[in-house]
Amino acid sequence: MAASVDVQRCAADGWTIAPGVFDQATMSALAATAKTCCDAELRGEDVRILRVRGEKELSAELSADMRASLVESDGESSRKLDAPFRKHADFQRVATAPALTALATELLGGDADAVLLTDQLFMKPPRVGSAKPYHQDNWYALLVLVLVLVLVALLVLLVLLLLLARLRKRLVLVPPLMLCRRYFGVKDSSAVLTAWIALEDADEGNGCLAYIDGSHTAGLVEHVCTDPASPFNMDAPAEEVVARGGSAAWPPTGRKERLAEVKQGGVVFHHGATLHSSGPNPSTRWRRGYAVVFGRGGEGAIEFDRDSGAENARPMASGAYCRQSWYDEVISRVLIERIESW
Ligand SMILES: O=C(O)CCC(=O)C(=O)O
Numbered sequence: 001m002a003a004s005v006d007v008q009r010c011a012a013d014g015w016t017i018a019p020g021v022f023d024q025a026t027m028s029a030l031a032a033t034a035k036t037c038c039d040a041e042l043r044g045e046d047v048r049i050l051r052v053r054g055e056k057e058l059s060a061e062l063s064a065d066m067r068a069s070l071v072e073s074d075g076e077s078s079r080k081l082d083a084p085f086r087k088h089a090d091f092q093r094v095a096t097a098p099a100l101t102a103l104a105t106e107l108l109g110g111d112a113d114a115v116l117l118t119d120q121l122f123m124k125p126p127r128v129g130s131a132k133p134y135h136q137d138n139w140y141a142l143l144v145l146v147l148v149l150v151l152v153a154l155l156v157l158l159v160l161l162l163l164l165a166r167l168r169k170r171l172v173l174v175p176p177l178m179l180c181r182r183y184f185g186v187k188d189s190s191a192v193l194t195a196w197i198a199l200e201d202a203d204e205g206n207g208c209l210a211y212i213d214g215s216h217t218a219g220l221v222e223h224v225c226t227d228p229a230s231p232f233n234m235d236a237p238a239e240e241v242v243a244r245g246g247s248a249a250w251p252p253t254g255r256k257e258r259l260a261e262v263k264q265g266g267v268v269f270h271h272g273a274t275l276h277s278s279g280p281n282p283s284t285r286w287r288r289g290y291a292v293v294f295g296r297g298g299e300g301a302i303e304f305d306r307d308s309g310a311e312n313a314r315p316m317a318s319g320a321y322c323r324q325s326w327y328d329e330v331i332s333r334v335l336i337e338r339i340e341s342w
Contacts, residue, residue, distance in 0.1 A: 014274030111298030129281030138272030192272030
């Protein structure tokens, strides 16, 4: 029987679970592929099988910043993989599986099939898998280090130092330069839906997802970096999390918080503005999740913020837009292959 999803529940709570969308064999194979791809990327190998014309070659060595965002605190276990869809056909098959896209389309409620916006893999390895603080998927911040601005900042610092020397006061450290923008950049967060696919059972013990029921109804909130050691984790401010019924505890203790415990092959769906987090994984089990982010399908269904990089969006067959052209190219190819195999 095809998996089904509770549309009303998702609208009210901002998230819902569809059990048994994928079979165990497919998920176990994907979990093994996930590990292979992550290990190769950490060795500095360029694992992209899809390329965009004019795109820069990756250097053999990962930059220190890039590596820091990909590994856990032990310095060697994988934390995440960006855009796995570009890196292995197994991800392409799962992201475009009719069982998944039909549910996403039903939840987004557009005039046409849901379109693929982006994808990410969260590894959460045994013992060292770290918690992910509360955040919203339609918000993300970009750390930008612009040489010219750094020079300006250094100049300002010099002037300040001179002034301070004159005033014989102590030097106060200047916070790092940070420019923010919305990452998905979709104006209407309800047009964004994340499908988090459980590659193995996820529960309280290995750091499953947690949600604040109804938190999407209050809209997006500016995110901040609360832990300078992990600048890649931009979080919703603690007071906003508490105001919306959440907590910083694991397991959660907030009045509106619920765990999204899910069996292998189940999919947890959430709205683009729903506050969600995940716990640490002190257990001896893996907790891998493949997150595929869909946008509402149909002519004009997705409108990007002006500063969101929408100029890179390309029309998809459905008439909606795809932010990154590799999804577009592969979706066409996957569909053609599927039609040819009928
Ligand atoms: O898997 C996790 O721990 C975090 C996932 C997440 O934040 C997401 O899928 O949006």
